Amino acid sequence: MGSKFSGKNPPELLVDQFSRTISYLRLSITDRCNLRCIYCQPKKIEETVPHWKSVEILQHRDLLTYEELLHFASVAVSMGMDKIRLTGGEPLVRRGILNFIRSLNNLEGLKQIRLTTNGVLLPELAEPLFQAGIRHLNISLDTLKPEKFARITGRDLFHTVWQGIQIAKNLGFQVKLNVVAMRGINDDEFRDFAHLALQEPLQVRFIEFMPVGEQAGWDKKDFISASEIQSLIMQEGTLTPQKGQRSEGPARVFSLTDREGRQGSVGFISPISHHFCDSCNRLRLTSEGRLRSCLLSDQETDIREILRSGGTDDDLRSAIRLTIMTKKKGHAMQEGPDSIAQAPCHGRMSRIGG
DSSP, X not given: OOOOOTTOOOOOOOBOTTSOBOOEEEEEOOSOOSOOOTTTSOHHHHXXXXXXXXXXXXXXXXXXOHHHHHHHHHHHHHTTOOEEEEEXXXXXXXXXXXXXXXXXXXXXXXXXXXXXXXXXTHHHHHHHHHHHTXXXXXEEOOOSOHHHHHHHHSSOOHHHHHHHHHHHHHHTOEEEEEEEEOTTTTGGGHHHHHHHHHHSSSEEEEEEOOOBSTTSOOOGGGOOOHHHHHHHHTTTSEEEEOSSOGGGTTOEEEEEEOTTSOEXXXXXXXXXXXXXXXXXXXXXXOTTSEEESOTXXXXXXXXXXXXXXXXXXXXXXXXXXXXXXXXXSSOTTTTOGGGOSSOSBOSOHHHHOX
């Protein structure tokens, strides 16, 4: 998918007060999900009801309509935000997403649409997504063991997700697997994931466990740093930093070469131990229609109110510029896990968009 400016001058760059160019918009299109992962749902809910059966979700009227999402996206793209990622919740559970993606693809100036999914619906939707114009998928997969998958997610669907990954790979998607790293839960599998990266044409990305939401189940004892993960991976081969990876976002990406000469790609996302705030180029629109400049900050701009109160495109542009100019230099976890007295973000991951 290429830029479509039809010979017009491209928009000016959106630059914040710390000289970061903001070009990447994450849209959380729903807070609903067909899994109930232990690190995503509020701990209080887990303690009072069966783990995967119940969770508070937004009413349909509280979600932005596709028309509203498209309206906001068109304004953001016209200002220079040329990359969009669709998140949730699980974005594929929202009806009509394929038509929405096709509409996004028609926005002049948008270079790329990516999608983050848990993979449950990929066996039936991978091909339609490819036809709709998606080429990049981030698929959440925290374990390669079916029994453990059921414990982490609340659903016995490992084989369904694995089938979806294989279908996506065979269709030609660029696939990244997102692995949330949790000590005592899946740290015994990091080397297995490294082997997978050597065997399959996909990138495995290890993500430090983050305390998002005041009721979330984060505990320091569950935390394992990216450097410790990297040391484990180095037992499987040599890691060589890949340069020129701005499109990789927050991930530090390495080529992994084993003793037999096989190569793979692994990435490390370390918001706690090795923060990447100085190169952050994104804004997030939550499923409630609130614009955030940082995952780990509760500072928000109410876009839904602007859209539903008769606000103009200029009002939306002003809200985007305000959010960018008030974007902080960094978040509260820059000193590492010992500095976290409580969750710095009180929103819910399923609404903010992971």
